[in-house]
Amino acid sequence: MTNMWTLLLLPFFAMLQVHYAWCWSPQDRVLLRDIQTITLYADRYTNARRSAPVPQLKCIGGNAGCHAMVPQVVQCHNRGWDGLDVQWECRVDMDNSYRFGKVEVSCEGFDFPEDPYVLRGSCGLEYTLELTEEGRKRTQDGYRSAGFGSGYFQSNSQSWDSKTDGSSAIVLIFIVILAYGVYKLFLSGPSVQQHPRPDEYGYDHQSQTHSSAPPPGFKSDFTGFSSGYGTGHVNQGPGFWTGLGTGGVLGYLFGNRRAQPYQSPYFNTWTGPSHSESMHQNDRPPQSSGVRTASGFGGTKRR
Template sequence: MSKVHLSEISSLNFEADEMTTGRRVPPVPQLQCVEGGHKGGDRDTCGQYTPESVHCENKGWDAYSRSVQWSCTTALPSNLKLGKVRVNCERWSEHGPSDEVLSGSCALKYSLIDTASHPDSGNGTASTFFGVIFFAILAIILYNLFCGRRGAQTGYYGDDGNAPPPPYTPHNKQPQQQQPWRPGFWTGLGVGGAGAHLYDQWQRRDSHSHFDDHDSFGRHNSPAPVGPSHTYESTTSYGGTDTR
């Protein structure tokens, strides 16, 4: 066993189901997920997934916290991301310098954040707004297209485009026929809003859907494995150092 200065450690790799070294205190797991009580984490997230490894790089000394700062990266299911991280090492001497630690004694305390329970409301609002505008413009275009074509086919003077106009005198005005209801701008806007809502619901359902037991040809598909997600993404978080 030997001692090392934290400032001399350029990087650390923490593995699941591996233990640290121990001299003054017993060894501890290299990866320790802190549930809920760790600032920045959510409850009931540690049980969703355990990363196989987390790689942390030394980003230098922070004069404010008076500790080495780390950048930690791992691959997690797309619905999870790293919360707060903290590298914890065994101090070589109980009353010695905090920068002097036992080699191989460092562990990582981390928390997980479930992004599904923290939706970005700002992006959702903007998406819905632009969806309403898009469908409203589409409704107006379709209204002008079909109603314009109908007017061109029926003619200006009535259903018979070849009929001559009636004689006009101040005392012989033709009674105005009641015009049938036609959709207007506000109707198009309402249709656009409904379409945008349905489109948003379809996107949400599509992003969380899984393959059915049968495909479109009636063939049986194997059931998808049970788990929080099957898409993995790289996630990075930053934190400092403490000792035990």
């Protein structure tokens, strides 16, 4: 019975050996110490034989955050053997705000994890992304000026409220002056000098005392009435000119205010930051000083 099962399974194992030899030739079995340079890409996966493929570039942490900067191409160079494994220097063009922290090249052993031979194309890089001194300063300045949330809107809202309070007080004073000018100009009626009321015949005794005798042929009551009535006049006084000047000044001031477009200090969700953003350019964190070639050093991990 045992011999029968052996005969049945023998072709199956033979097919597996043929498949294995066809898929992985001896050229895919590489001594790790002989690998001098590997080039890794952000959008590619490693080769795999005993395990699942892994990303060629994999961020595993760091105080900068893995999404702060995603390197597209990294090249690692074999810098020698430390008695335990290969040591690597990995280089990438990186913003001056970031640097490599821990770096480790991970390769798949050809037959077992600690095999000195690895599968060709199975090496990838695991790294941490850290902030440089410049990056920490930019981050701190960004939190102070932009707030990363409600802080930005709160600080701008407070400054806008203080400006609004001052301008509101000035506008209120102008409105009071304008109201007073309008009242004096239109609502307070013209004042007429009062004179003694003529008698029932229209004779004004006060005017008679200051006027000469009427010429012959004229009735004295008619002359007195016309003289008394003619001495009354409207007192326009300084109120008219004060109101007119106040109205002109206020019209000029309010015209200038209308000519200036309103600039909101808040963020416009449709068009981005408003024009007042230019007033806060000095509050922005400093821009990056540039890009340089950064290096990270580390060893090898098997899988």
